Amino acid sequence: MLQKQKLRYYSTNRHLDHVPGITPFRETVSFREALLIGQAPDEGLFMPEQIPVLSLEALKALKGKPYSAAALLVAKAFLAGEIPTAQLKRIIDDAYNYPVPLENVLARKYVMRLDQGPTASFKDFAARMMARLMSAYRSAGERLNVLVATSGDTGSAVGDAFRGVEGVAVTILYPRTEVSGRQKRQLDTIGQNVQAISVEGKFDDCQNLVKQAFSDPDFADLHLTSANSISFGRILPQIIYYVWAWAQLSRDGEPAVFSVPSGNFGDALGCEYARRMGLPVGKLVMPTNDNDEFPRFLETGVYEKVSPSRACLSNAMNVGHPSNLARFFDLYGGTVDRNGVVHKVPDIEEMKKHIYSVSISDRETKKTIKRIYDQHKVLLEPHGAVGWRGLEVYLELFGDVPLCISLETAHPAKFPDEIRELLGINPELPPSLKDIDERSGDPAFLNADYETVKTYLLQNLKARD
Ligand SMILES: *Cc1c(COP(=O)(O)O)cnc(C)c1O
Numbered sequence: 001m002l003q004k005q006k007l008r009y010y011s012t013n014r015h016l017d018h019v020p021g022i023t024p025f026r027e028t029v030s031f032r033e034a035l036l037i038g039q040a041p042d043e044g045l046f047m048p049e050q051i052p053v054l055s056l057e058a059l060k061a062l063k064g065k066p067y068s069a070a071a072l073l074v075a076k077a078f079l080a081g082e083i084p085t086a087q088l089k090r091i092i093d094d095a096y097n098y099p100v101p102l103e104n105v106l107a108r109k110y111v112m113r114l115d116q117g118p119t120a121s122f123k124d125f126a127a128r129m130m131a132r133l134m135s136a137y138r139s140a141g142e143r144l145n146v147l148v149a150t151s152g153d154t155g156s157a158v159g160d161a162f163r164g165v166e167g168v169a170v171t172i173l174y175p176r177t178e179v180s181g182r183q184k185r186q187l188d189t190i191g192q193n194v195q196a197i198s199v200e201g202k203f204d205d206c207q208n209l210v211k212q213a214f215s216d217p218d219f220a221d222l223h224l225t226s227a228n229s230i231s232f233g234r235i236l237p238q239i240i241y242y243v244w245a246w247a248q249l250s251r252d253g254e255p256a257v258f259s260v261p262s263g264n265f266g267d268a269l270g271c272e273y274a275r276r277m278g279l280p281v282g283k284l285v286m287p288t289n290d291n292d293e294f295p296r297f298l299e300t301g302v303y304e305k306v307s308p309s310r311a312c313l314s315n316a317m318n319v320g321h322p323s324n325l326a327r328f329f330d331l332y333g334g335t336v337d338r339n340g341v342v343h344k345v346p347d348i349e350e351m352k353k354h355i356y357s358v359s360i361s362d363r364e365t366k367k368t369i370k371r372i373y374d375q376h377k378v379l380l381e382p383h384g385a386v387g388w389r390g391l392e393v394y395l396e397l398f399g400d401v402p403l404c405i406s407l408e409t410a411h412p413a414k415f416p417d418e419i420r421e422l423l424g425i426n427p428e429l430p431p432s433l434k435d436i437d438e439r440s441g442d443p444a445f446l447n448a449d450y451e452t453v454k455t456y457l458l459q460n461l462k463a464r465d
Pocket residue numbers: 121122123153261262263264265266267268316317383409410
């Protein structure tokens with residue numbers, strides 16, 4: 001059942017011959033390499049060559065077990081031979097020290113709250129495990145220098161996840177005028193081995209500064225790594241909560257419908273992998289906001305990215321060409337590159353057998369927040385409301401399914417203005433953010449000028465412990 005041989009990882013771009021600017025990477029790499037490099041050399045995304053399968057008995061046996069038991073089962077299946085089980089168990093116990101509430105809304109329809117981690121978004125699940133794995137996989141005595149550009153939530157999740165992690169230093173670049181007050185305080189005050197740089201520029205400037213540093217030979221000894229959002233190390237942890245939730249709620253092995261509010265499709269990809277590992281998933285519902293390239297693709301068979309992406313209330317999903325679409329296409333026999341050019345159309349009929357997608361407007365999102373609160377006293381924020389409304393549309397069109405689980409991906413207190421306007425209440429801050437409005441940090445303030453940032457980094461980063 002469990003893999004005895006180590007899994008190898010290939011690039012989604014391996015077939016792209018004759019495409020200008022791409023030299024297909026036809027080799028495979030280990031999990032460690034995939035984790036530390038992040039992206040394949042041909043700018044494709046790494047995929048496991050085989051997907052390990054878990055028996056229905058093993059899945060059912062997780063009923064009543066803590067979250068860490070599901071995490072260990074899933075992680076071991078992928079990492080067998082890579083890392084000693086005892087070490088993996090320590091990593092998991094340390095990473096997942098917060099609850100995962102399954103909140104009943106009506107009948108057997110649930111909201112799974114992935115908002116209880118230290119930065120109050122589901123990105124904590126992936127970031128916390130990836131950070132610890134990266135620390136475990138770094139070479140002895142070598143210091144990893146993680147450099148990230150962020151427009152908000154990813155930076156704080158990654159920064160927080162690496163706080164206090166041995167042998168790793170994190171530098172986060174964020175655009176001074178483009179983050180909210182609470183986001184800024186979250187980023188500035190992580191502390192310890194995590195340093196924030198407030199850049200006098202836009203998110204694109206931050207991203208360019210980071211890219212320049214990665215290709216600068218002067219940084220060769222410093223082991224810069226990106227903690228990239230497309231690393232497979234961030235996908236693996238996102239398989240676990242589907243497995244765990246199903247095991248808690250399913251009766252006699254019945255399938256569950258999952259609804260996953262989707263932006264870059266990494267979260268939904270976790271569900272796709274869970275199904276391929278043997279989890280009974282009746283349907284994967286992937287609602288988007290107005291960035292509707294994927295539901296349109298499923299309907300018409302023609303892929304057109306949304307460019308520029310549309311600004312919606314569910315701002316973490318304002319993505320016009322989801323990076324993990326390349327992985328979905330690959331799993332269904334197609335190829336799409338990072339520019340959104342389709343080189344081979346996937347099996348759309350097969351995709352539609354397993355996946356349903358629909359675009360939910362801001363207006364519907366707001367109405368859903370209000371209706372679900374009024375009728376069921378369940379508090380959703382904009383991302384979770386897109387998920388819930390997508391589930392409703394699916395059930396209206398295709399008929400009821402007993403067990404449904406919709407994901408809430410951020411804490412409502414991260415959207416106090418919207419909640420106040422719609423419901424007239426002040427969402428209470430989760431314990432991890434209780435003092436957020438009083439925190440004050442010490443960011444470095446730098447201009448968006450490469451030489452300035454380079455000098456700063458060379459002075460502040462170290463090569464060895
Ligand atoms: C990142 C994010 C999403 C989108 O997840 P993807 O994996 O990019 O599809 C949804 N909700 C919140 C709150 C997020 O931060």
